[in-house]
Amino acid sequence: MIAKGGKSIYGASVGILMLDAQFPRIPGDMGNAQTWSFPVLYRIVRNASPDLVVRQRAEGLLDAFIDAARDLVKDGVDGITTNCGFLSLFQEELADAVSVPVATSSLMQVEMVNRVLPAGKHAGVLTISASTLSKEHLRKARVPEGTPIGTTEGGLEFTSAILDNKLTLDVDQARSDNVKAALALQSxxxxxxxxxxxxxxxxxxxxxxxxxxxxxxxxIVSFINWFHAGLAPPKYL
Known part of the structure; x- marks a missing residue:
């Protein structure tokens, strides 16, 4: 066997562009490396705060995200994702800037999920900030018009803890905020x-x-597990 080179790092197919944040990232969070059953490479985009990305449309950050994505590709990743669904705004620009597949947002799944549901059923979106999730965010992710949107805004913990970048997170209350928002969306x-x-x-x-x-x-975990399976298919034979 002849091993081939060309990368700086091997065995991590997925590169994740991270916001510059300090709130707790518990297991299951995309930014907690224990969430993944495969190695990933992280790259923090400095000054890309949750508030700036979610509430202010990531104004002025496109070049920084492109530079970070290119660095991850140079390091050896085979695909790029991000840790904020609102970065669907940059899907086209990031995909044009690098030579590997790019999956910026969990929202990109909506169209596919609709295709697998029974007749008369449709997917809905649960977001951290419905007040700033614009038609452009949805269009860039190809979310069908009329898709219902639910939100944790107005909850006691989750939205404020993340977007205000707090150093503590009441996990039980955050769970309650998410469940209540989902039930309201369903109702x-x-x-x-x-x-x-x-x-x-x-x-x-x-x-x-x-x-x-x-x-x-x-x-995003279900999405990137699918994404990774295409970048690095499991070997059976």
């Missing part, structure tokens, strides 16, 4: 057939949401 939409979690920090609560609603729940 308002009788044809809801599945929930797609926009926010990458919602993933730890996906089992709780599924149990409470009885619906399939898709997240």
């Amino acid at each position: 308002d939409n009788p044809d809801l057939g599945a929930i797609v979690l926009e926010c990458t920090n919602m993933c730890p609560y996906a089992p709780d949401i599924q149990k409470a609603t009885g619906l399939p729940v898709f997240s």
Whole structure:
């Protein structure tokens, strides 16, 4: 066997562009390396705070994200993702800037999830900030028009802890915020057939949401597990 080179780092196919944040990242959160069953490479985009990205449309940050994505490719990753669903705004620009596949946002799953649901059922989105999730965010991720949106805004813990970048997180209250928001989304939409979690920090609560609603729940973790399976297919023979 002849081993081939060309990369600085091997065995980590997925590169994750991280916001510059300090809030707790519990297991299940995209930014907790224990979440993944395969190695990943992280790159922090400095000054890309949760507030700036989610509430202020990542204004002025595109070049920094492109530079970080290119660095990850140079380091050896085979695909790029990000740890904020609102970065769907940069999907086209990042994909044009690098030579590997790019999956910026969990929102990109909505169209696919709709295709697997029974007739008359549709996916809905649960977001950390419905007030700033614009039509452009959704269009860039190819979320169909009319997709129902639920949110944890107005909850006691989750949205404020993440977007205000707090150093503590009441996990039980954050779980409650997510479950209540999901149940409200379901109550308002009788044809809801599945929930797609926009926010990458919602993933730890996906089992709780599924149990409470009885619906399939898709997240950035489900998306990137699928993404990774294409970048590095398991070998059986």
